[in-house]
Amino acid sequence: MSTTRRFSQLDVFTATPLKGNPLAVVHDADGLSDAEMAAFARWTNLSETTFLLPPTDARADYRVRIFTPGGELPFAGHPTLGSCHAWLAAGGVPKQAGQIVQQCGVGLVTVRRDGTRLAFAAPPLKREPVDDGLLAQVVDALGLPPADLLAACWLDNGPKWLGLRVANASRVRALAPDHGRLKALAKVGLVAAQDVDGAAGTQFEVRGFAAPIGVEEDPVTGSLNASLAQWLIGEGVAPPAYTAAQGTAMGRAGRVHVQRDGDTVWVGGDVAPCISGQVLL
Template sequence: MASMTRRFSQLDVFTATPLRGNPLAVVHDAEGLSDAEMQAFAKWTNLSETTFLLPPTDARADYRVRIFTPDGEFQFAGHPTLGSCHAWLAAGGQPRDAQQIVQQCGIGLVPVRRDGTRLAFAAPPLRREPVDDILLAQVVDALGLPPGDLLSACWLDNGNRWIGLRVANASRLRALKPDHSRLKPLAKVGVVAEQDAEGAAGTQFELRGFAAPIGVAEDPVTGSLNASVAQWLIGEGLAPPQYVAAQGTVMGRAGRVHVHRDPVSGTIWIGGDVTPCISGTLSL
């Protein structure tokens, strides 16, 4: 196919300060691109995710997004949801409902609402399953995590599948130096701890997300993981219905994920700032 000029955006998600969150590349008006072309461009950007905006195929949606890592396509991911929605709105997108945008992606429809100056997405339904003891032992060993620091573990799956680990010590969490070559054949792993006095002020939890199976040793800020962790922790009474989580500290980032459980509907909303960094065109 002959190349054509398309609008392009690059944004930093889950931060109000450029270069301190998780970058996202967004290709607007992506009709006509093949799966192979989308995958090749995502590999070329070498970001954790690149998204492609398309007209919806579901009449209830405002736009459709496809989400690619350098190695494959995701059915859902959090920071691409907020970043893509921000880019769609900035390009003149007009939602049917002024208070809520509806994104169509691989898992279906995801509501996104304006939460003051931030956007927030509704956490998709979560499946939790126990982790096989042998696999869990391998993961804990590959992380270099002392077994006594592990409080609980489970599979977390909202269209993006992680092993979730809850650990006792945020300082120890920040000090982890995983063997990513050993994690790669095992699973993506998200680790959470209650924040301590040495952590970021105003945050109640700290997370790290290790995604070696998809070629990302550590993800700076992970919306889908935070959505799953929030449903897990709040559902078990281990977190308040509203809190702020820090992620990316060890990488020199300052990701902030704003979690809020609606007291009426029970929906958990995952919010964050989005900061535009690059706007232009590309030939693709």
């Protein structure tokens, strides 16, 4: 039997609705099966849909399950910020003032208020080298001139991305990949230092091609930006604080605000509410 549940849809990593990455949030999701959650995520056809539940860890304020049209993720960035915003807007009160603790597939993730924004602590990053043969196939499927590739690395903080550092931000914005080929290879995230044609006030341009999870391109990707930040700052390629633009090629204006504080990299962004209502599930 269907139950009426609170429903929110938000735009994440933007203060302007329709310019970020949309997220659907189902509140009070107790009683929904895995299959029902997956079916609803396919129906919304957004890059992610989340389901808010009571925590099973006493240290957490709430628990979230994160689904793409292709299945469940242990962690993702824009669903973390959007779900936290929705939980607070629905009257959620954190155990500790100024800090919210989310329980998800990777464990506990801390979210803090960063002025008017929320920011999550990037989960631990695992890095692995990339097989040369696979890398060559990915570069070819992207239509990226090999000379423009500066570095490549597998980046894993729950979701696993093939991270590519590219020499030219204009090239990154102009790419028109063969998504059919990419789907069989990897989720691919590209980053390049910003150029004079890029968005003012940003230091990097990012794109995330995520065909294996059911979307060809993700408008703005928190998990990818978290991994890229840990990689780039760790290598001395990026400063300890910067802003990245993502979604430009899709007509979006996503802004991801990165700051390293001690050993923790915080990934923040604005959230713009768009829809508030109820859903029968």
